Amino acid sequence: MHLASRAITYLALWLGSCLFAVPFLWMLLTSFRQIDSDPAAPTQFWPDAWTWQSYIDASETAPLANWLANTLVLVVLGLFGQTFVSIVVAFGFARTQFPGRNQLFMLVLATLMLPYHVTVVPWFIMFRSVGVLDSLWRIALPDLWGNAFYIFILRQFFLTVPVELDEAAEIDGANLLQVLFRVVIPLSKPAIATVAVFNLIHKWDQFFWPFAFIQTPEKLTLAVGLRWFRTQYASEYPMLMAASIVSVAPIVIVFFFAQQHFARGAGLSGIKA
Amino acid sequence: MTATDMASAPTPARRGRGILGWTWKETQGFLFILPWLFGFIVFIAGPFFFSFFLSFTQWRLVGDIKWLGFENYAQLLSGEDTRFVQSVYNTAYYVVFHVPGVLIISFIIAGLLNRKVKGIAIYRTAFYLPSITTGVATAVLWYWVLQPNGLLNNFLDIFLKPLDIQAPNWLGSTTWAMPGLIIMSFWSVGTTMIIYLAGLQGIPQHLYEAAEIDGAGWWGKVRHVTIPMMTPQIFLTMVLAVIGSFQVFTAALIITEGGPADATLFLLLYLYWNGFRFFKMGYASAIAWILFFVILFLTIVQFLTARRWVYYEGERAG
Numbered sequence: 158m159h160l161a162s163r164a165i166t167y168l169a170l171w172l173g174s175c176l177f178a179v180p181f182l183w184m185l186l187t188s189f190r191q192i193d194s195d196p197a198a199p200t201q202f203w204p205d206a207w208t209w210q211s212y213i214d215a216s217e218t219a220p221l222a223n224w225l226a227n228t229l230v231l232v233v234l235g236l237f238g239q240t241f242v243s244i245v246v247a248f249g250f251a252r253t254q255f256p257g258r259n260q261l262f263m264l265v266l267a268t269l270m271l272p273y274h275v276t277v278v279p280w281f282i283m284f285r286s287v288g289v290l291d292s293l294w295r296i297a298l299p300d301l302w303g304n305a306f307y308i309f310i311l312r313q314f315f316l317t318v319p320v321e322l323d324e325a326a327e328i329d330g331a332n333l334l335q336v337l338f339r340v341v342i343p344l345s346k347p348a349i350a351t352v353a354v355f356n357l358i359h360k361w362d363q364f365f366w367p368f369a370f371i372q373t374p375e376k377l378t379l380a381v382g383l384r385w386f387r388t389q390y391a392s393e394y395p396m397l398m399a400a401s402i403v404s405v406a407p408i409v410i411v412f413f414f415a416q417q418h419f420a421r422g423a424g425l426s427g428i429k430a
Numbered sequence: 431m432t433a434t435d436m437a438s439a440p441t442p443a444r445r446g447r448g449i450l451g452w453t454w455k456e457t458q459g460f461l462f463i464l465p466w467l468f469g470f471i472v473f474i475a476g477p478f479f480f481s482f483f484l485s486f487t488q489w490r491l492v493g494d495i496k497w498l499g500f501e502n503y504a505q506l507l508s509g510e511d512t513r514f515v516q517s518v519y520n521t522a523y524y525v526v527f528h529v530p531g532v533l534i535i536s537f538i539i540a541g542l543l544n545r546k547v548k549g550i551a552i553y554r555t556a557f558y559l560p561s562i563t564t565g566v567a568t569a570v571l572w573y574w575v576l577q578p579n580g581l582l583n584n585f586l587d588i589f590l591k592p593l594d595i596q597a598p599n600w601l602g603s604t605t606w607a608m609p610g611l612i613i614m615s616f617w618s619v620g621t622t623m624i625i626y627l628a629g630l631q632g633i634p635q636h637l638y639e640a641a642e643i644d645g646a647g648w649w650g651k652v653r654h655v656t657i658p659m660m661t662p663q664i665f666l667t668m669v670l671a672v673i674g675s676f677q678v679f680t681a682a683l684i685i686t687e688g689g690p691a692d693a694t695l696f697l698l699l700y701l702y703w704n705g706f707r708f709f710k711m712g713y714a715s716a717i718a719w720i721l722f723f724v725i726l727f728l729t730i731v732q733f734l735t736a737r738r739w740v741y742y743e744g745e746r747a748g
Contacts, residue, residue, distance in 0.1 A: 162648075166542055166545050166547060167547065169542055170542050170543070170547060170553050173539060173542070173553075173557070174552070174553045174556035174557060175556075177556050177557050177559070177560055177617065178556040178559065179581065180560070180571055180572070180575050180581060180617065181559055181560060181563065181571075183571075183575075183581055184567075184571050242465050242466070243466075245462055245465065246462060246463055246465060246466040248462055249459055249460075249461075249462025249463040250462075250463065252459075253455070253456075253458065253459025253460075253462060254455070254456060254459060255452060255456035255457070255459040255460045256452070256456065258459065258463070261463060261467065264470070265466065268470065268474055270673075270725070270726065270729060271474065271478070271722070272673070272676070272677060272718075272721060272722055272725055273677075274677065274698055274701060274702075274718050274721065275477075275478060275481050275715075275718040275719065275721075275722050276473070276474065276477040276478060276481060277701075277702075277705060277714070277718065278481055278484060278705050278711050278714055278715050278718070279476070279477030279478075279480040279481050279484070280473075280477055281705070281706075282480075282491075282711075283477065298473075299469065299473040301465075301469070302465050302466055302468055302469020302470070302473065303465055303466040303469060308466065333458050333459075333462075358562060361564060362564045362565055364564075364565055364566055364679070364680050365679060365680075368683075369702070369706065379564075380564050380565070380566045380567075381566070383564075383566045383567060383570060384566050384569075384570075384683075384684055387570050387684065394574055397570055398570075398571070401567040401570050401571060404564060404566070404567055405562070405563050405564055405567050408562055408564070409559070409562060409563075412558075412559075412562050413555075416551070416555075
């Protein structure tokens, strides 16, 4: 690279990343600001005095621990129901033969295009009729049966695992489940980790369903709870920023430990359909 | 649950044929798919058909379901419901500016990140961090960023003050509320950017060398190597961005609640209000189905035009 083009690259990267990082940094710094330092100056960047007070206030006014626990329940159920079940289903599509298999796989791909909001009204009626409105089960239940996008990614990956390994295991007397758990899963760890990380982020961010179906504040998730909190304390922004930081901190920490999976995951999601 | 069912099932040695006349091996294969099939029937296909039925009715959640025929659709498509027309206009406005904006900005950032620079992890983190911030936290934050004396206007004042121009009151103005939300959407381009970065890293170096021999400059290489080789990724992200822009909900709900004066009333927000605020379940279902057909139409159009401009390397041999 020429010196001039190098300089332009660095300048553009530096300016660009500042533009992207500044709102996030403002959120972080504001959460440590004295609540009454100057409420009319939301742009003040550096706090006059540092304090934890907003975090203490936020945890006293909002059931943050409940929200965190609810979010974790949904994340764990989601990881089981979407990542794990998708592994089982994807194995079925990649490694077994039965009449109608290919047609069913086309159906999986077709559901990728269905906008979820078409099902909002029927789901509401369905769950109301069995009395599980205002419950975490309502949010978790439809997610326990695999996810079309994850099934697609995992199936594509499983197809790259040499089928001779399955056959060798079967000659040794392994049944299909043993082939899945002892051959295919160990050889597909990168793809599975990618899907799990996507799944985790997606569940953490989930808003529409818990928002539409849960009313009791204690039963909310972090994402929806934050929205509820905002409607109650709209103008106390240092406290809102503290609650926002609490709600994103766990996922940011996961991101730092799983960075390479993100890059690889994006590569996988670009698989030509 | 399938896992345990399978483990307790009879051994593969059994040669019996089930009701469908399938071998044990085929039955096993089907059992692997079964959890998804169950979820599909109960939570996707069933509700889908039920919502289609509801879209031809009037129902307020209590009392009888009243058959209306095409009345809901007629009311929506004739332009009689001006709020619906407004929400279609708003959503189209958003799509027209959000989709190209996201693609171009992500492409430029990915291009910069793909050059051999030091400290790439720091830059990548700065660009990606907004995308892992949850939608709600982003909205709560940007409500303050977009205030008249907020961060964005402080930044714009650097350029506008010397020209004696007043920075806009983003959220308080019917003209500027939508541009404000579109600017906010550009903050979360990280996923598209990473897909592009992965694509850029997959372009074989020898293509650039060949272009250089042919005398191509910087722009020539971008125009004739990078962009053609990236068309599969551009196509994928475009399709996803169009589908995504029709489903904007969180930001509009939290930041503007559709206001001021319905200037940021998105289709999905209007659907939600009809169903859960006004309890017009049939009407909400009709909106959902119109939304579905619009997305389906646009996706099919994109797939049809893709044959003209998307280049798949594997298809070269033809």
